[in-house]
Structure formats: C-alpha cells, structure tokens
Amino acid sequence: MHVQDPASHRLTWSEPPANVLVIRKVRDDSLAEPFKELCRFLVEEKQLTVYVERGVADDATLSNDPSFASVRGRLCVFREGHDDISDRVDLIVCLGGDGTLLYASSLFQASVPPVMAFNLGSLGFLTPFKFESYRTDVAKVFEGDAAVTLRSRLKVKVVKDMRLKRTGGRQQERSLESQSQEEHGEGDGNVNGESGAGAALQLQVLNEVVVDRGPWPYLSNVDLYLDGHLITSVLGDGVIVSTPTGSTAYAAAAGASMIHPNVPAILVTPVCPHSLSFRPIVVPAGVELVIALSPDARSTAWVSFDGRNRREIRRGDFVKITTSRYPLPSVCCHDVVHDWFQSLAQCLHWNARKRQAPLADFISDSSGTEN
Structure with missing residues (x-):
C-alpha cells in the first residue's frame, strides 16, 4: 500500500490566476478597511478580476466611501443561489474566521478553487494567514509552489x-x-x-x-x-x-x-x-x-x-x-503539519499546562528546608 506524503500536495498554476473571489465576514464593520485594502491591491496593482457578493458590494461602508468608488465600480458582483460562478474563479480569498471558510465551501458544490484564508475572526483554527503580511503572502501564492491541505468533504x-x-x-x-x-x-x-x-x-x-x-x-x-x-x-x-x-x-x-x-x-x-x-x-x-x-x-x-x-x-x-470526490484545497501558511499543530496550540490550547520544576531544583529546595 502506498501512503502519500502530505508534503507532496503543492499548489502550482498552469497559468497565472486571473479571477479571484473575495469572501468577507458579514456584519463586521471592522473588516471594511481590510476588505477595501485587499480589493485595491488585487484590482489596481495586480490587475485581476475580483468577484464579491452583491450584499458586500452594496454595504454602506463601501458605497459611501468616495476613495473606493473607482475600485467598487470594477468589482464583479454575484448573488448567492442565483449566479453560478463555480467555473469562473481561480482562487478564493477569505477574510474572517472559520465560519467564513465554511461558507466559501458551501458556494461550490463540485470542484473548489484553492482557498487562502486570513484570520480576521474570533477563533481562526482554519485560517492560518495574518492580514498584516497579505501583500507578501498573496504574491507567494500567485507565484505557485505553495503547500496545500486537501480537506475532504x-x-x-x-x-x-x-x-x-x-x-x-x-x-x-x-x-x-x-x-x-x-x-x-x-x-x-x-x-x-x-x-x-x-x-x-x-x-x-x-x-x-x-x-x-x-x-x-x-x-x-x-x-x-x-x-x-x-x-x-x-x-x-x-x-x-x-x-x-x-x-x-x-x-x-x-x-x-x-x-x-x-x-x-x-x-x-x-x-x-x-x-x-x-x-x-x-x-x-x-x-x-x-x-x-x-x-x-x-x-x-x-x-x-x-x-x-x-x-x-x-x-x-x-x-x-x-x-466527496471534491475536497477543499486549503493553502497553508507554512506546511500541513506546522499549520495544524500551531492551530491546536494557539486556538484550542492543546496540552497547555504549567511546567514542572526540574528534578535537580526540587531536590535542592527540599534539602534546604528546615524541620
């Protein structure tokens, strides 16, 4: 029986991605600025086609911002349950928490594009990327050869x-x-x-x-x-x-x-x-x-x-x-082992406890105790 090495799962592009779907956590105004910053970067600097939901594009924090008007006008909007974009998207970028990634998965009932998830939610077990370094991380993913976790569905x-x-x-x-x-x-x-x-x-x-x-x-x-x-x-x-x-x-x-x-x-x-x-x-x-x-x-x-x-x-x-025959390819920040154990330690505090004192220090303290 051949056991496949998880490290062999790599993201490579046959041609550079051209269409990106940006999913933003709803009802969270704190994500308005990161969302606008990311869209400006993808549309103006990377010259990509960016898809967003109709409800996100029509949000008051975006429509009332004159500085974002030019970028907003170039966004491609869709409505969940009405518009099928499953064959148009090369990469999904999630801004939010684990629920945002689950929602992105539900939009694709067949093959799922690679998903790059930024931790801007409450837990972030499934979202390994930090938004502070989004420019560098997105550029690396566009270049290809990134580690990928094939999450079965x-x-x-x-x-x-x-x-x-x-x-x-x-x-x-x-x-x-x-x-x-x-x-x-x-x-x-x-x-x-x-x-x-x-x-x-x-x-x-x-x-x-x-x-x-x-x-x-x-x-x-x-x-x-x-x-x-x-x-x-x-x-x-x-x-x-x-x-x-x-x-x-x-x-x-x-x-x-x-x-x-x-x-x-x-x-x-x-x-x-x-x-x-x-x-x-x-x-x-x-x-x-x-x-x-x-x-x-x-x-x-x-x-x-x-x-x-x-x-x-x-x-x-x-x-x-x-x-399912259609797993969700989740892009790793580091690799498939490091990302998972880091999430266990940071999000679930797996095996977190107070450390024991070394035995030598314990003996030394005991010997110096007066009766």
Missing part, C-alpha cells in the same frame, strides 16, 4: 419517503410513494434539489453532519448503517458524522479524537449517548453511512449540515453520507 444526500429493508444483512431501498421535491432549505441557494421520487437535497459538507433530537424531550433513536449493514442504534441526544477537518469542531466538544485533515477517514461521534461504552469511532473514507429513524423511535429527528439547512427527518426518511 462529505457528500450528503437526504432522501424522503424511503424505507430501509434489510434482507440477508444487506440494505435495500424501496420508494413508498412519489412526492414533489421539498423546497430549498431556509433560503439557502446552495441546496441542490435532486429530481426523482424521494430525493430531497444533496450537499457537500466540510465539517460535519449532525442528527439530533431537535425540540423533542425524548432521546434520539436512530439506526446507523455502514455499507449496508446495521452497525448500531444511537440512543442519546444525537450523532455527529464529521470529516477530519470537523474533528476539531463539534466532534471535539463531544469527546472525539482530533484527526489531521490529511488522514482519509470519517469520524462518528455520539452526542450524550445513554450508554457508558459508546465511544467515538473512526471508519475509512469512502464507506457509505446511512442514518435513519429506528422503527421504535418515539419522535422524529433533525439534521443539519455545517450548522445550516436544518430540517426534520421522519420515519421512512434517511441520510446517506460518504466521502
């Missing part, structure tokens, strides 16, 4: 009005009745409705899929299938299915191990399970997980995707999860 499909029927240990899917598609969830234009009986939506998820009990007072009771075999029933507050990138998010708070994003795996973590022996498990990337309500479940369950598009799943519905 989950391909998630929620199917409605289907039942799971197991025959001889294998899973079969049978449609109960044809029903019109559900509406796109919560005004999010990134939900891709699928045609055909039972299909509700399909998404690419970067962090995690969460199935929980929602507002019900009863324990969540869902069955978990792995490649067609019933593995276990989850009785508790819910279950988290996450990527290695998501292992440091909600899954870590639920007691799971943290997995480096270059490890090909899917992490299954129960949320407050009503069992002392139900521990998080790691399964190989590429397996197919199916989550459905147990036949004896007292209530429905709810599912969300990277904290968005929350919706109810009823008896006969199920959630199908596997590793």
Whole structure:
C-alpha cells in the first residue's frame, strides 16, 4: 500500500490566476478597511478580476466611501443561489474566521478553487494567514509552489419517503410513494434539489453532519448503517458524522479524537449517548453511512449540515453520507503539519499546562528546608 506524503500536495498554476473571489465576514464593520485594502491591491496593482457578493458590494461602508468608488465600480458582483460562478474563479480569498471558510465551501458544490484564508475572526483554527503580511503572502501564492491541505468533504444526500429493508444483512431501498421535491432549505441557494421520487437535497459538507433530537424531550433513536449493514442504534441526544477537518469542531466538544485533515477517514461521534461504552469511532473514507429513524423511535429527528439547512427527518426518511470526490484545497501558511499543530496550540490550547520544576531544583529546595 502506498501512503502519500502530505508534503507532496503543492499548489502550482498552469497559468497565472486571473479571477479571484473575495469572501468577507458579514456584519463586521471592522473588516471594511481590510476588505477595501485587499480589493485595491488585487484590482489596481495586480490587475485581476475580483468577484464579491452583491450584499458586500452594496454595504454602506463601501458605497459611501468616495476613495473606493473607482475600485467598487470594477468589482464583479454575484448573488448567492442565483449566479453560478463555480467555473469562473481561480482562487478564493477569505477574510474572517472559520465560519467564513465554511461558507466559501458551501458556494461550490463540485470542484473548489484553492482557498487562502486570513484570520480576521474570533477563533481562526482554519485560517492560518495574518492580514498584516497579505501583500507578501498573496504574491507567494500567485507565484505557485505553495503547500496545500486537501480537506475532504462529505457528500450528503437526504432522501424522503424511503424505507430501509434489510434482507440477508444487506440494505435495500424501496420508494413508498412519489412526492414533489421539498423546497430549498431556509433560503439557502446552495441546496441542490435532486429530481426523482424521494430525493430531497444533496450537499457537500466540510465539517460535519449532525442528527439530533431537535425540540423533542425524548432521546434520539436512530439506526446507523455502514455499507449496508446495521452497525448500531444511537440512543442519546444525537450523532455527529464529521470529516477530519470537523474533528476539531463539534466532534471535539463531544469527546472525539482530533484527526489531521490529511488522514482519509470519517469520524462518528455520539452526542450524550445513554450508554457508558459508546465511544467515538473512526471508519475509512469512502464507506457509505446511512442514518435513519429506528422503527421504535418515539419522535422524529433533525439534521443539519455545517450548522445550516436544518430540517426534520421522519420515519421512512434517511441520510446517506460518504466521502466527496471534491475536497477543499486549503493553502497553508507554512506546511500541513506546522499549520495544524500551531492551530491546536494557539486556538484550542492543546496540552497547555504549567511546567514542572526540574528534578535537580526540587531536590535542592527540599534539602534546604528546615524541620
């Protein structure tokens, strides 16, 4: 078996990037000046085509600034859910925190351009670059040969009005009745409705899929299938299915191990399970997980995707999860190992504790103590 060296993942350009998408954290006025400074640099100095969202371009802090008018007039605007820019962007630049990167991922439901994320948010686990050195860092990325972390995503499909029927240990899917598609969830234009009986939506998820009990007072009771075999029933507050990138998010708070994003795996973590022996498990990337309500479940369950598009799943519905063919290429500030461990230390304070005194000093202090 060949184990690929993570250091072999490098960003190289067949031709210099010409179109850059700039994603800015919304409802944060402190990012207005960094956003304008970056756009001036990309448009006026680098002569690039810059795409921004309509809501960002129309922000009062930008439209009321006469000095930014010339740059603003040259920006290409788009509307989420209406304009498809997936084949126009060479590079994504994020200004914000981890949520900004998750949002950028949701805009691309197939292949994702390389993402360069600047830490201008509250946590910044996934955003390794400092904005103070943006000119130097952006220039290096444009030159190519930068380290890249291929962050795997989950391909998630929620199917409605289907039942799971197991025959001889294998899973079969049978449609109960044809029903019109559900509406796109919560005004999010990134939900891709699928045609055909039972299909509700399909998404690419970067962090995690969460199935929980929602507002019900009863324990969540869902069955978990792995490649067609019933593995276990989850009785508790819910279950988290996450990527290695998501292992440091909600899954870590639920007691799971943290997995480096270059490890090909899917992490299954129960949320407050009503069992002392139900521990998080790691399964190989590429397996197919199916989550459905147990036949004896007292209530429905709810599912969300990277904290968005929350919706109810009823008896006969199920959630199908596997590793996506379209990872998110995240540009590293240093390299794939250094960036991840630096985030663990600085953002999560991993293994931070007061240092012990050297043994020699301890003996010396003890010998000089009076009785």
